[in-house]
Amino acid sequence: MVALLSAETVLLVLLLVLVAGLLRSHAEILRRLGPPEEDSRAADSRLPSTAVPPPRNGRPREGAVAARIAGATPEGDALTLDFTGPAAAPTLLAFLTSGCSTCMSFWETLAERRLPAEVRIVIVTHGSERERPARLRSLAPAGVPVVMCSAAWEDYHVPGAPYFILVDGAICGEGVATTWQALASLVGDALEEQREHSPRSAGTRRGLRVDATLASGGIGPGHPSLYPGRANGGDSD
Amino acid sequence: MILDAHGIRVALPAGWSGKVFARSPRTATLHAGDFQLPLSEDGEFGPESTSEMPPEASFLALTEYRPGAGLKPGNGLFAPRGIRLPLDPAGFSSSGLAHPRPGQIGMQHFFSQAGRAFCLYVVIAGPRAGRRRQLLVLNHVLGSLRVAPR
Numbered sequence: 001m002v003a004l005l006s007a008e009t010v011l012l013v014l015l016l017v018l019v020a021g022l023l024r025s026h027a028e029i030l031r032r033l034g035p036p037e038e039d040s041r042a043a044d045s046r047l048p049s050t051a052v053p054p055p056r057n058g059r060p061r062e063g064a065v066a067a068r069i070a071g072a073t074p075e076g077d078a079l080t081l082d083f084t085g086p087a088a089a090p091t092l093l094a095f096l097t098s099g100c101s102t103c104m105s106f107w108e109t110l111a112e113r114r115l116p117a118e119v120r121i122v123i124v125t126h127g128s129e130r131e132r133p134a135r136l137r138s139l140a141p142a143g144v145p146v147v148m149c150s151a152a153w154e155d156y157h158v159p160g161a162p163y164f165i166l167v168d169g170a171i172c173g174e175g176v177a178t179t180w181q182a183l184a185s186l187v188g189d190a191l192e193e194q195r196e197h198s199p200r201s202a203g204t205r206r207g208l209r210v211d212a213t214l215a216s217g218g219i220g221p222g223h224p225s226l227y228p229g230r231a232n233g234g235d236s237d
Numbered sequence: 238m239i240l241d242a243h244g245i246r247v248a249l250p251a252g253w254s255g256k257v258f259a260r261s262p263r264t265a266t267l268h269a270g271d272f273q274l275p276l277s278e279d280g281e282f283g284p285e286s287t288s289e290m291p292p293e294a295s296f297l298a299l300t301e302y303r304p305g306a307g308l309k310p311g312n313g314l315f316a317p318r319g320i321r322l323p324l325d326p327a328g329f330s331s332s333g334l335a336h337p338r339p340g341q342i343g344m345q346h347f348f349s350q351a352g353r354a355f356c357l358y359v360v361i362a363g364p365r366a367g368r369r370r371q372l373l374v375l376n377h378v379l380g381s382l383r384v385a386p387r
Contacts, residue, residue: 068251070238077258078242085252085272120276145276 066167067156069093071127071149074136079147081122083167090168090194091120092187095153097161098125098135102178106162111141114180115187119166126150166190240269244351244385245299247378263303263387269378270296282335282358292340293363295371297378302354310349317348320357323376326368329361338362351386 066083073079083091094110096103110121123140125131127150140146152158156165165174166187173190177183238249242257243265249255255269266281268274272294279285281300290296302308308315324344333343335358343360357379361371 068238070240072242073258075258076242077256078240079256080238080240080249080254081273082238082249082252082254083273085254085270091273091276122276143277 064171066165066169066171067152069122069124069147069149069152069155071147071152072133074133074140074146074148076133079145081147083169089118089120090166090172090191091122093152093156093165093167094121094123095156095158095161095163095165096123096125098131098139100161103162105180106183107139107141109141109180110144115184116191119187119191122147124149124152126153168194240267244353244387246381246383246385248381249378250374253378261303264301266301267299268296270294271374272296283360284336287334287336287338287341287360290338290341290360290362293367293371295362295375296360297375298356298358299382300356300358302356304354308354310352310354314347315349315354317346319348319350320346320379320382322380324359324372324379326372329359329368334360351384353384353387355384 068080068082070080071078081091092115094106096106098107107123110123115121121144123144123146125136125146125148127148130150131148133148136146136148158165160176162177163174164177164183164186166172172194173186175186177186238253240247240249240255240257243259245257245265245267247255247257247267247269249269250271253269253271254274255267256274257265257267259265260281268279268283268286270286270290272289272291274283275285275289277285281298283296283298286296286298302315304310311318328344328346329342330344331337331342333345334341335343335345341360341362343358346357348355348357359375361368361375363371
């Protein structure tokens, strides 16, 4: 009888631990998912301009978490960009308008890829309340996505066009650039500074990702497939 | 964050990126993932996106098929109505991948909704231990999916 009671007690304790673990796991998942859709929309409308702190005394906000960008494209597609997730490369947000004459040279040449190949480029314009999609379609450079999102201009406190922000999870550089030379300098300086301050630069992260992918396939350091020249002990003395 | 275009609407949680695009007037495709999707043009089943998936990540593609030439929403391959949630973990395997890659498993489900024919393609990357959590998030995202008739 005592043994039975003891066994039941142990089982009960184990069950309680299991339930507590499940509840905790469930709570963690709910926390990561965020509020329900309706609440999320309400929160989005309440907090349009607090995602990124404004620049202080005109100085860039390096390190500030990059705000999400969501909007329609001039073609009528929809695009949501979240910069907090893992990424292979930094992203340059080019805030342009269809009306500013200085922007025109960037509209015409952003597809030429004059920046380091690792940098992805997205053009961010105002929404359809201020821009005509047809006009943007005629300006959009081939291969460079355009997203119409006035909220992003507010979220990032963009002072005017053309304005550029380099994001890699966080803001790593920003400023006005009216020429390609100025833009290349802005991006180059930001990348250089990021490499100096972050041991996990994009290149390092790519390397780690490649390592992890190989490891998931059972290929680790010293694996024979990494040394195709060493066939059947051919490298022995 | 709501993604809404071409009659496809979905809510994406924090950390997710996505796009809804149409290459032709009568077909739309949704791509979403919990990582930064490539900005370059991608195929319907996301070969670029899945090639850039981090070691532990989730990706889904919902691609629409144009009716005609024998293809009729609600019939044949597209007879199932909607997506049955939660997704069946046993339905995932490396043979379900459109573009097989080490460390990834996938599933495909053909169905019809709102008079439109679709294929849902889901890819999960990462160790088995994390899949339960990944599936819960995927179920949450797919639960928010709404399709409007053409």
